Amino acid sequence: MALWDYANPTRFLRLVDIVLPWLIAACALAFAIGLYKSFFMAPEDYQQGDTVRIMFIHVPAAWLAMMCYSVMAISALGTLVWKHPLADVSAKAAAPLGAAFTFISLITGSLWGKPMWGTYWVWDARLTSVLVLFIMYLGLMALWRTMEDPIKAGKAAAVLTLVGAFNLPIIKFSVDWWNTLHQPASVIRLDGPTIHPDILIPLLVMALAFTLLFFTLHLAAMRNEIFRRRVRSMRMKAAASAHPAGATATAQPAE
Amino acid sequence: MDPFDLGPHAGFIIASYTVTFGVVAALIAWVLIDRAQQRAALNDLERQGISRAGQRQDKS
Amino acid sequence: MSGWVGALFVRELRLAVRVGGSGVIGVLFFLAVVTVIPFGVGPDLNLLARIGPAILWIGALLATLLGLDRLFQADRDDGALDLMIMAGRPLELIVLVKCLAHWMATGLPLVFAAPVLAIFLNLDPVAIAAVTATLLAGTPALTLIGAIGASLTVTLRRGGLLMAVLVIPLAIPVLIFGVSAADAAIQDPVPFMTPFLILCALTLVSAVVGPFAAATALRFASD
C-alpha cells in the first residue's frame, strides 16, 4: 500500500518539501483565475443579482467543510484500525482547517441570506447541521488541546471523530424532520435544474482553488505537527539527561 | 459589464470576501508562525546538544 | 511592592490559555448551550428574538459557573494554595486577582461571542448591543459570586455540581437585572439605564463581598 511508504515521518517530510512549492503555485494560479472569472466573467444571476458572487466562495467552503471531515474520519480509521503513524497527525492538522472553512461557509451563508431571505440566520436543516458540524470541529480541537500526550489525545479524538461521522447524517435527518414540523423550508438553492456555464465554471475553478488551498495548508500543518512532536520528545530527553551530550534517541516522535 | 459595480448588495459581497480573506490569512499566519516556533525550539534544543536518531532536517 | 499582583495575574492567564487550561472551553460550552435551545423551543424566529437575551444570559451563567470549579481546586491539589496563604499577601486581594484573570480568560470571550450568537437568535442590532453591554457589566459579578462557591467546595473531589447548586441562587439578582436591562432596550418605552445601573452596582458589591467571603472560606479550608 502506497500510504505505508510514507509511514516514516522523515520520508514524509521530504515528500512535503518537494510537493509543497508546486501546490502553493497551483493554488495561487487557481485563485487568480477563479477570482478573475468570478468578478469579471460571471453575469449577475437573474434572481440573485450580484450576490451570486458570494456563492463562489460559499459553496466551495461548504464543500471543503464536509470534505475535511471525511479526511478526518479516514484519518481516524487510520489511527484506530490501520495504526498508521501519521494518521492522527493528519487528523489533528485538519481540524482547525475544517473549523475555519465551516466558519467561512456559515458567515458567507448568512451574508448571502440577509439580502436574499431578509435574515442572517434561519434554523433551516442544512444551516443547522453545518452549525453542529462547526461545534464538532471546535470540540475536537478542544479535546486535542486539553490532553497533553498527543498519542492518547489522538486516539480519543479518533473515537469521537468516527462517532461523529456516524452521527452527522442522523443529526441531518432529525433536524430535517424537526424543522418541517414547524416551518417549511423556503430556501432558494443554487442547485436548480440548470446552472448557467458562466456561473458554473468560476464556481468549479474556485472549488479547485479552495481544495488546493486545503491540501497546501494541511500538508504544512502536518509538517508543523511532526516538528511539534519532535520538540516534545527532545524536550523530555533534555529534561531527563542531566548532562546533555550526544546521546542518541531511539523513540520515533510521531508514532 | 463593470466589475466594480456590485449592485445594491455590494456591502454584503465585500464583507463576504473580506471575512474569507481574513480567515484564510489567519490560517496561513497560523501555519507560518507555528512553523517558526517549532523550528526555533528545535534549533534551541540542538544547540543544547540534544539530538534525534541521527537524522537532520534540512533548513529550507 | 505591587509586582506580585502582576505576577499572579500573568500566571493565572498563562495557566488558562496553555494546554489543559479552560480558557476557550467556556466559549464552546456557551455556543453549545445557545445552539441547543432552539432545538428545544422550536425554530420560530419571533419567539427566539423575544427570549434571546434570556437564552444568552442563562448560557453565560452556566458557562461561567461550570468553568469556576477549578479556580482554587487546582492550586489546592498541588499545594500552591497553602503557599499563597502564607506568602504574606492579603488573601482577599489574591482572590480578587484570580477572579479578574479568570474573567479575562473565560468571561470576556463570552462577551465577544455573544453578538455572534445573538444573530443566531434573530436579535436586532439594538438588542445585540444591549445584551453585549449587560454581559460585559454582569459577567464579572457571576465570576466573583462563583468564587465564593468555588472556595466553599475547594476540598471536595467532585465539587463542580455542588458549587453550581450553591451559587445559582446567589446569582439570581444578576440574572434578573441583566435580562431586564436587555429587554428594556428592545421595548422602547421602558428605560434601559435603571436596571443596567443596578446591574453595575451588583457587580461592584460582589467585587467586595466575593473576595472577602471566598478568602474566609479558604482560610477555613486550609487545614
Next chain:
Amino acid sequence: MTGPNGVGKSSLLRTLAGLVPPAEGHVRLEGGTEELTAFEHCHYFGHQDAVKPALSVIENLTFWQAFSQSVTPDGFTTGRMAPADALDGLGIGHTARLPAAYLSAGQKRRLSLARLLVTPRPIWLMDEPTSALDADSEKRLIALMNGHLLSGGLIVTATHTPLTLNKAQKLHLEPARDHPAEVPA
C-alpha cells in the same frame, strides 16, 4: 523532629506554618520583624511541590519569587538569589526553559526547593525534605540547609533519615498512651 508515622509531625509543621489553627495555645516568634505574623517568616516545604506543569520551570520559579514576600530581620543575612542561579545550584539549570510537565518527581522536588532560595525567609519548615531525592541531591540539600543555618536562619524539619546538620536539636514525638495518634492532614 522524629517519630513514628501518624504521630503528628506534619500537623505540627502545618500548625507552625499557620495552615492549621492550634487546638490550644498560640504560636509566637521571638525576634523577627514586628509587623508580620510568625507564619510570614516561614517557608513551608511540604509533600506537595506546587509546580504547575503547564508553565516552564523558570516561569514557575519567578512567579514564586515575585509572589512571596521576602523577610530579612536583623541577624539573618541571605539575599535574593536569581532564579537561574538557584536552578543551577540544584542541578536542574538545563531544564529552565522546558515545561515543568517534563520533569521527573525528583526534579520537581528540586524545583520546589529552589523556591526557598529565591525568596529569603529566616525560618524553613520542611516536611521530610529528602523524599524523592537521590543521594547526590540529598547531599546538596544538606549543604543548603547548613548554609541557611550559618547565615542565621532556623529550620524545623520532620525526618525519618538522619540529617547531618550543624547544631541540631532533636525532638522525638511518641504517640500518647490514652488516645490514638492524630492522623496528620
